[in-house]
Amino acid sequence: MKSSDSVTSIGVVAERFGLATHVLRHWESIGLLRPARDSAGRRRYGEDDAFRIAVILRAKEAGFALDDIQAMLSTTDSAARSAVLRNRRSELQARVAKAQASLEMIDHALACDHEDFTSCPHFRGAVSQHLLRPRSEGRRRHRGATGPR
Template sequence: MSIGEVAERFGLATHVLRHWEAMGLISPIRVEGARRRYRSDDLYRVAVILRGKEAGFSLEEIHEMMTTSDAAERRAVLLRRREELARRIAEAQASLELVDCALDCDHEDLAGCPHFQAVIADRIPEAVRSR
């Protein structure tokens, strides 16, 4: 596939693919006057990069993860990101619980609803709650 076809398939600008190539994240073959040709392995690498970015990896972390032959180094990068993802998931789950609670509340003043207060209580600093 050409750079334009890959960019279109993934909804990217061609300069993004060129940047990733310059960083060593992808390495399309060169044909006919140095034109890039992307193989199926390159498409999987693009997909990994995109998924990694969605997970919060920086391009440098993605590069480190994809290029290192040291399993311990790769594992360290992945563990750091896993901890961050687990934190984000917990925050999103708490937010979803809050929205669901608010959707179920018929109180005129949402902040005065005892059930809503119970759901949000952990956001109030301990020093303030004990007054």
Template sequence: MKSSELTIGAAAERFGLATHVLRHWESVGVLAPARVTGSRRRYGEDDLRRIAVILRAKEAGFSLEDIGALLTAREPGQRTHLLRRRRTELAARIAAAQASLDLVDCALGCDHDDLASCPHFQAVVERRGSA
């Protein structure tokens, strides 16, 4: 084993994952570590970068199927549709989260006994409802 290669346990630990996650990703084709004696997996630098990409893509909301398509696309144009769709969905999630944060910030600044009767809070709620 090269010093730069990791066992499945070490690779999983590096990313805070369970080993079964890496096995699953391999079974669906988004990860393909090298095999050594006894079919033991060995994860090199390219595999570790790929794990990092998979994790970031999952955080962005991509499915494993979409991640596979992104990683195997040979031309940038093949990725465009998936990336544009995900960008639109992320922008909507960010806008919703920002509106929620605005509502919380408004409530934090309110000193009314009944938050729901606060005109400023009501205005923020109504803006959110019409968005």
């Protein structure tokens, strides 16, 4: 921590980010944070620590697991970091595609002037596109184990 950093306690930092103090302690226990200690052994967080907490929170919002965040923040191997980022990027792209398909289905239902939107040819076409996609391996295994329904 730089001497120019403002230094604060775990409670103040936790409140600043809307976290429980045990979250910060846990992140420290797994190596995500390394706050300085005062002469009495109390944690002291500076602005660099606050920035790191903000990075961790943003990564969690993006769906990264703590293990992946730890790997990205602790490695000096850019290839390892890039692999974690590429993997998460692919997962996010898949989520975005599913969300976009859901929005399109809702838009079809909202635009339909049929009394029952499920009978609308445009809506039925949008839903039919979903039915043509291959099912996940987990679903096939489950249905195979219990038989057709």
